[in-house]
Amino acid sequence: xxxxxxxxxxxxxxxxxxxxxxxxxxxxxxxxxxxxxxxxxxxxxxxxxxxxxxxxxxxxxxxxxxxxxxxxxxxxxxxxxxxxxxxxxxxxxxxxxxxxxxxxxxxxxxxxxxxxxxxxxxxxxxxxxxxxxxxxxxxxxxxxxxxxxxxxxxxxxxxxxxxxxxxxxxxxxxxxxxxxxxxxxxxxxxxxxxxxxxxxxxxxxxxxxxxxxxxxxxxxxxxxxxxxxxxxxxxxxxxxxxxxxxxxxxxxxxxxxxxxxxxxxxxxxxxxxxxxxxxxxxxxxxxxxxxxxxxxxxxxxxxxxxxxxxxxxxxxxxxxxxxxxxxxxxxxxxxxxxxxxxxxxxxxxxxxxxxxxxxxxxxxxxxxxxxxxxxxxxxxxxxxxxxxxxxxxxxxxxxxxxxxxxxxxxxxxxxxxxxxxxxxxxxxxxxxxxxxxxxxxxxxxxxxxxxxxxxxxxxxxxxxxxxxxxxxxxxxxxxxxxxxxxxxxxxxxxxxxxxxxxxxxxxxxxxxxxxxxxxxxxxxxxxxxxxxxxxxxxxxxxxxxxxxxxxxxxxxxxxxxxxxxxxxxxxxxxxxxxxxxxxxxxxxxxxxxxxxxxxxxxxxxxxxxxxxxxxxxxxxxxxxxxxxxxxxxxxxxxxxxxxxxxxxxxxxxxxxxxxxxxxxxxxxxxxxxxxxxxxxxxxxxxxxxxxxxxxxxxxxxxxxxxxxxxxxxxxxxxx
Numbered sequence: 001x002x003x004x005x006x007x008x009x010x011x012x013x014x015x016x017x018x019x020x021x022x023x024x025x026x027x028x029x030x031x032x033x034x035x036x037x038x039x040x041x042x043x044x045x046x047x048x049x050x051x052x053x054x055x056x057x058x059x060x061x062x063x064x065x066x067x068x069x070x071x072x073x074x075x076x077x078x079x080x081x082x083x084x085x086x087x088x089x090x091x092x093x094x095x096x097x098x099x100x101x102x103x104x105x106x107x108x109x110x111x112x113x114x115x116x117x118x119x120x121x122x123x124x125x126x127x128x129x130x131x132x133x134x135x136x137x138x139x140x141x142x143x144x145x146x147x148x149x150x151x152x153x154x155x156x157x158x159x160x161x162x163x164x165x166x167x168x169x170x171x172x173x174x175x176x177x178x179x180x181x182x183x184x185x186x187x188x189x190x191x192x193x194x195x196x197x198x199x200x201x202x203x204x205x206x207x208x209x210x211x212x213x214x215x216x217x218x219x220x221x222x223x224x225x226x227x228x229x230x231x232x233x234x235x236x237x238x239x240x241x242x243x244x245x246x247x248x249x250x251x252x253x254x255x256x257x258x259x260x261x262x263x264x265x266x267x268x269x270x271x272x273x274x275x276x277x278x279x280x281x282x283x284x285x286x287x288x289x290x291x292x293x294x295x296x297x298x299x300x301x302x303x304x305x306x307x308x309x310x311x312x313x314x315x316x317x318x319x320x321x322x323x324x325x326x327x328x329x330x331x332x333x334x335x336x337x338x339x340x341x342x343x344x345x346x347x348x349x350x351x352x353x354x355x356x357x358x359x360x361x362x363x364x365x366x367x368x369x370x371x372x373x374x375x376x377x378x379x380x381x382x383x384x385x386x387x388x389x390x391x392x393x394x395x396x397x398x399x400x401x402x403x404x405x406x407x408x409x410x411x412x413x414x415x416x417x418x419x420x421x422x423x424x425x426x427x428x429x430x431x432x433x434x435x436x437x438x439x440x441x442x443x444x445x446x447x448x449x450x451x452x453x454x455x456x457x458x459x460x461x462x463x464x465x466x467x468x469x470x471x472x473x474x475x476x477x478x479x480x481x482x483x484x485x486x487x488x489x490x491x492x493x494x495x496x497x498x499x500x501x502x503x504x505x506x507x508x509x510x511x512x513x514x515x516x517x518x519x520x521x522x523x524x525x526x527x528x529x530x531x532x533x534x535x536x537x538x539x540x541x542x543x544x545x546x547x548x549x550x551x552x553x554x555x556x557x558x559x560x561x562x563x564x565x566x567x568x569x570x571x572x573x574x575x576x577x578x579x580x581x582x583x584x585x586x587x588x589x590x591x592x593x594x595x596x597x598x599x600x601x602x603x604x605x606x607x608x609x610x611x612x613x614x615x616x617x618x619x620x621x622x623x624x625x626x627x628x629x630x631x632x633x634x635x636x637x638x639x640x641x642x643x644x645x646x647x648x649x650x651x652x653x654x655x656x657x658x659x660x661x662x663x664x665x666x667x668x669x670x671x672x673x674x675x676x677x678x679x680x681x682x683x684x685x686x687x688x689x690x691x692x693x694x695x696x697x698x699x700x701x702x703x704x705x706x707x708x709x710x711x712x713x714x715x716x717x718x719x
Contacts, residue, residue, distance in 0.1 A: 625694070
C-alpha cells in the first residue's frame with residue numbers, strides 16, 4: 001500500500017514528499033485485502049510488523065547535520081508512558097530496537113534528497129487510528145523549535161495474529177485463512193433437529209468497515225490505553241454492537257414488527273448494517289442474536305482478532321444465576337406465566353442462541369485458559385451494569401470455573417443448565433416441590449462453520465464443537481463440572497439442594513419431530529409404560545403452539561387434556577393431530593412450533609413434563625449465475641423458488657450480495673400467487689476473479705427467512 005503526500009517547505013529539512021509502504025511479509029494476504037475508497041484512504045498495517053517510510057527533502061540530506069524524528073500518536077492525549085505515543089530519532093546507525101514493546105526505527109538508505117526508513121510498531125500497540133508527524137531541525141538550531149510536517153492521513157494499526165508475541169497469535173496459521181481472512185461464512189440457525197447453516201457475508205475488507213469500527217469503538221467508551229488489550233477490546237465490542245444502553249450499532253427486536261426498519265431475516269450480511277451505522281451515526285433497526293454475532297465477526301476479523309460464530313441449539317437464559325432453568329406449575333398442572341422466585345425476570349429457553357468465539361491469550365487467568373473465548377453481543381443480562389458478555393474462557397466454561405472473568409456462570413448455564421420443574425406444594429417450605437429435573441435438554445449441540453469448507457445450501461461445512469464447551473452429556477465428568485460450578489454459586493446451591501419428587505414408576509417419552517415441511521400436518525405423540533404391579537391413573541395435557549425462537553409463546557394451536565387409566569405393565573400412546581389449517585395462520589417468523597406435554601400420576605404424585613421445538617421447513621432459493629462470469633463484464637444472476645403456501649405473498653423483496661461480485665442489492669418484487677414458481681433475474685458486474693460466493697434472501701409479509709447461496713468461479717482475463 002503506497003500513499004504519497006506533497007507539501008512545499010522552507011530550507012529547514014521539512015519533508016516534501018512522503019511514502020508509507022506496508023512491508024509486511026508479502027507471502028501473507030494480511031492487511032492488503034482492505035478495499036480502498038473514499039471511506040478508507042489510509043494505510044492499513046498490523047502491529048509488530050515492519051513498514052517503510054520514505055521521506056523526500058527539498059535539499060540533500062546530510063547525516064552529520066540533520067536531525068529527523070518520527071512521532072506516532074494515538075488518541076486524544078498521547079503519552080509515551082501509556083504506550084499511546086512513540087518518538088524516534090533517525091540516524092545512519094542500526095538503531096533498530098530489540099524491545100518488541102517499543103517503537104523501532106532504522107535507516108534503510110539515503111540517496112540525495114530521499115531518505116528511506118524502516119519502522120516497527122510495538123507488539124502491544126493500541127489498535128485503531130494513529131497519526132504520524134515528522135520533526136526536522138539541524139545541530140546548529142537544536143535549541144530552537146523544530147519544523148513539523150504532519151502526514152495528513154491516519155494510519156490504521158490492527159492486531160496481528162500471525163506474530164507470535166501478539167496476544168491474539170494463532171499458532172496454526174492455516175486457520176487464520178478462515179478465522180481472519182474468510183469474508184463469507186455460515187451461521188447455524190433453527191431448532192435442534194432442523195437447524196441449518198444460514199449464509200452470511202461478513203465483508204470485513206469492505207472499505208466502510210474499518211471506519212465503522214473506529215466509530216463504534218469511540219461510542220463504546222473504551223480508553224485509548226486499553227485498545228491494545230484484546231480482552232478489553234472484545235468486551236467493549238460485545239456491548240457496543242447492541243444498542244440497549246448506549247448508541248450501539250444494532251437495535252434488537254424479536255416481536256415480528258419491523259415496519260420502521262429492516263426485518264432481521266432480510267439481511268444478507270454485515271456490510272449494509274455497518275454502512276448505515278457509519279453514514280447516519282444512528283443505531284440500525286433491526287437485529288437478532290445471529291445478526292449481532294455476524295456483525296461481531298466482521299468487526300473482530302477486520303481488527304485482526306480471530307473470530308467465529310457459535311450456535312447453541314437449545315440455549316438457556318438463566319436470569320437469576322441459579323444454573324438452572326425453572327418452570328413453575330399450579331396444582332392443576334397449568335404453567336405459571338411468571339417466576340414466583342424472580343419477579344424481575346424469568347428464565348427462558350431459546351430454540352437456539354448465537355454468540356462468538358474469539359481467540360487470544362489470557363494473561364489475566366491461570367495457564368490453560370487461553371485460546372477460544374466466548375463473547376455475546378445479544379442483550380440478555382447485564383454484566384457490571386451494562387449489556388455485555390465475556391470474554392469467557394471456553395476452557396473455564398468446560399471446567400465449571402465460575403471464579404474467572406468474565407460471565408463464566410452465565411455461559412455455563414447457557415450450555416449446561418438443568419431444566420427444573422416445580423409444582424405448587426403448600427407442604428413445602430419453598431412453596432413448590434421439584435417434580436422433574438431434565439439434565440439433557442440444554443445445549444443439545446454447539447455448532448460453528450468448519451474451516452476452509454463452504455457448502456451452499458448444504459451441511460458439509462458444519463463443525464460440532466460441543467465437546468469444547470462441556471464433557472459428554474450424562475457422563476460423570478459433565479455432572480462433576482456442573483456441580484463444581486453450583487458449589488461456587490450461592491443461588492445455585494439452594495436450587496440444586498432441593499430434593500426431587502415422588503416415586504417414579506411410569507415412563508413417559510415425548511416423540512421428537514425432525515422434519516415437517518410447511519403445508520404438512522404433524523402430531524404430538526407421547527409413549528407411556530406402567531412399570532408397576534398396580535394400575536395408574538394419568539392426568540395429561542398435550543399442546544402445540546407457535547413460538548418465537550427466543551422461546552416466547554406466540555399462539556396456542558391445539559390443546560387436549562384428560563384422565564385415563566394405565567393398567568399394570570401396560571404401554572399406551574397419547575396422540576394429538578395438528579392439521580395445516582390448525583397451524584398455518586398462527587405461525588410467526590421462522591415458523592417454529594413447540595410441542596408440550598405434562599402428566600401426573602394421581603396415585604404416586606409423580607409428575608413428568610417434556611417439550612420439543614421444531615421448525616416448519618421452507619424452500620431454499622436456487623441461486624445461479626448464467627454462463628461463465630468474467631471480471632468487468634455483465635453477468636446475469638437468477639433467483640428461483642416455489643411459494644409453498646396456498647395463499648398469495650405480498651410486499652415481496654429479494655436481497656443478494658457477495659464480496660467481489662456485488663454490493664448488497666434489494667429488488668422489490670410483485671405479489672406472488674399461491675404455489676407459484678417465482679423467478680427473477682438481474683445484472684451484476686464481477687469485480688474480482690477467483691472463487692466467489694453469493695447469498696440471497698426473500699421476505700414477504702406472509703413468509704420470511706427464505707435463503708439461498710451459490711459458489712462460482714470468476715474468470716479474470718488480465719491474469
